[in-house]
Amino acid sequence: MRQVVYILCFFTICTFFRCTEDKLANPLDVELTNRLQGLSATGSVTDYALPDDGDYASIPQDPQNPITEDKISLGRMLFFETGLALAPARPYNEGTYSCGSCHVPTAAFTAGAVQGIADGGVGFGDNGEGRSGIQLYDPSEMDVQGRRPLSMLNTAYVTNTTWSGKFGSDFANEDTEHLWHLDPATEVNSLGLAAMESQVIEGFELHRMVISKDVMDDLGYTQYFDDAFATVPTRERYTRKYASFAISAYLRSLLTNQAPFQKWVKGDMQAMGDAEKRGALVFFDKAGCYKCHKGPALNANEFYGLGVKDLYETGLAFDTDENDKAKFGRGEFTGAEEDNYKFKVPQLYNLKEAPFLFHGSSMHNLREAVDYFNEGIPENPNVPASQIAPHFKPLYLTEIEVEELTLFLEKSLYDPVDRHVPEFVLSGNCIPNNDQISQRDLDCN
Numbered sequence: 152m153r154q155v156v157y158i159l160c161f162f163t164i165c166t167f168f169r170c171t172e173d174k175l176a177n178p179l180d181v182e183l184t185n186r187l188q189g190l191s192a193t194g195s196v197t198d199y200a201l202p203d204d205g206d207y208a209s210i211p212q213d214p215q216n217p218i219t220e221d222k223i224s225l226g227r228m229l230f231f232e233t234g235l236a237l238a239p240a241r242p243y244n245e246g247t248y249s250c251g252s253c254h255v256p257t258a259a260f261t262a263g264a265v266q267g268i269a270d271g272g273v274g275f276g277d278n279g280e281g282r283s284g285i286q287l288y289d290p291s292e293m294d295v296q297g298r299r300p301l302s303m304l305n306t307a308y309v310t311n312t313t314w315s316g317k318f319g320s321d322f323a324n325e326d327t328e329h330l331w332h333l334d335p336a337t338e339v340n341s342l343g344l345a346a347m348e349s350q351v352i353e354g355f356e357l358h359r360m361v362i363s364k365d366v367m368d369d370l371g372y373t374q375y376f377d378d379a380f381a382t383v384p385t386r387e388r389y390t391r392k393y394a395s396f397a398i399s400a401y402l403r404s405l406l407t408n409q410a411p412f413q414k415w416v417k418g419d420m421q422a423m424g425d426a427e428k429r430g431a432l433v434f435f436d437k438a439g440c441y442k443c444h445k446g447p448a449l450n451a452n453e454f455y456g457l458g459v460k461d462l463y464e465t466g467l468a469f470d471t472d473e474n475d476k477a478k479f480g481r482g483e484f485t486g487a488e489e490d491n492y493k494f495k496v497p498q499l500y501n502l503k504e505a506p507f508l509f510h511g512s513s514m515h516n517l518r519e520a521v522d523y524f525n526e527g528i529p530e531n532p533n534v535p536a537s538q539i540a541p542h543f544k545p546l547y548l549t550e551i552e553v554e555e556l557t558l559f560l561e562k563s564l565y566d567p568v569d570r571h572v573p574e575f576v577l578s579g580n581c582i583p584n585n586d587q588i589s590q591r592d593l594d595c596n
């Protein structure tokens with residue numbers, strides 16, 4: 152008996168050490184670690200790590216709006232609360248839309264459709280793809296924009312929000328004060344808040360939502376505001392500003408920190424397979440993606456032209472056409488010709504769930520996006536060659552490299568975010584939409 156135990160012990164120890172040895176010896180881990188250390192400003196792979204859930208202190212935030220659990224709980228509901236939808240263009244659409252109409256969690260917090268539609272839209276489908284315009288609305292009455300909704304994931308790392316980066320008074324927008332009064336929306340930058348807090352204040356206006364003491368009493372949120380903003384004088388408490396503070400805290404907590412690449416970065420070498428690791432090496436080396444997609448969110452607060460098509464060119468979008476200045480990207484905000492056709496570098500997590508990619512929804516999956524970068528030929532002839540980023544050129548990746556890079560994007564950069572979605576909102580309404588067709592699509596009754 153004792154011998155059997157010895158032999159078992161021997162095998163266990165053997166296997167254990169072999170495993171550890173194998174783990175350390177995987178040359179892909181060594182290579183990827185070296186590469187990421189080389190790219191990082193501090194020489195550490197943890198430059199790519201997102202904070203863990205609950206580690207609020209490590210999340211980038213506006214010092215005027217420190218992240219707290221109470222703010223997140225309130226913001227999580229307000230974001231999906233169709234009870235705020237009290238200023239529609241036509242009364243019968245009241246109480247039917249929310250922020251989540253255009254930022255669907257299971258579509259990487261994008262619309263799930265070619266274009267986001269809040270007021271003036273109806274239906275949901277399985278994942279946002281079934282939303283369409285209400286016939287009785289003239290397109291000019293609808294709440295729609297001339298570019299695709301951005302993801303809400305990892306927006307804590309966005310210093311200047313929207314595709315043109317027009318919100319926020321600092322970072323990319325330093326010395327742009329003279330531009331803020333040109334667009335009624337960007338006047339909010341004068342408050343000196345971070346981009347997120349500023350944009351969301353403006354968002355309630357743009358998206359026809361009402362925040363007031365009466366509405367909060369009606370829906371049942373008063374106590375939540377009291378808990379989250381106890382030190383704010385009551386006459387200022389139930390306002391757009393503090394509703395924005397709550398939603399901003401929630402959005403900053405939306406981190407894809409459980410994605411396999413995140414686990415790998417934090418030391419779990421088994422979290423990614425070899426093909427994914429090779430794909431990561433293509434991303435961070437030969438394909439040059441790392442030159443623009445940087446840091447924990449793989450984004451950048453910088454603007455580049457890739458020559459992709461605009462939303463109106465899909466032929467499926469409302470209230471946008473070739474005269475829509477949205478096509479100028481950063482240039483729409485700055486008015487400077489050298490900024491025209493340049494768009495902000497978006498984050499890259501969970502995009503396998505986004506059925507439309509790029510600001511004009513011109514591509515439908517990550518393989519198409521990778522092929523586009525690999526071919527390096529602008530698809531939009533209206534974009535002057537002078538505005539195309541110099542890094543956008545043929546990459547000459549092999550078929551295997553293309554496949555493994557795509558696998559890295561699809562699999563290693565994916566973290567299902569169910570934990571961040573509320574089960575209900577206080578109105579009891581259906582989320583994220585509450586019109587009759589959406590209620591049916593979402594099984595709300």
Ligand code: HEC
Nearest residue numbers: 250253267269294296298299300301309312313314354358
């Ligand atoms: C009608 C669709 C629609 C609704 C409703 C909507 N959004 Fe958006 N959202 C967009 C679009 C489109 C963009 C990109 C805008 C641009 O580039 O001009 C965007 C961008 C954003 C961004 C910037 C993200 C980044 O990385 O720069 C934030 C933050 C945001 N929305 C938050 C919200 C909040 C909060 C609400 C509710 C108050 C909301 N949105 C409601 C369509 C919508």
Ligand code: HEC
Nearest residue numbers: 438439440443455494495496497508509510520524540542
């Ligand atoms: C020159 C800077 C630059 C480089 C290099 C670059 N990107 Fe991007 N990427 C961007 C910008 C800017 C956008 C948004 C462009 C737009 O929609 O007009 C973008 C968009 C994307 C999107 C679509 C995201 C979305 O939400 O729609 C994906 C996917 C993507 N990039 C992946 C990659 C991969 C993979 C590589 C390497 C092969 C790469 N990028 C290289 C700047 C860059």
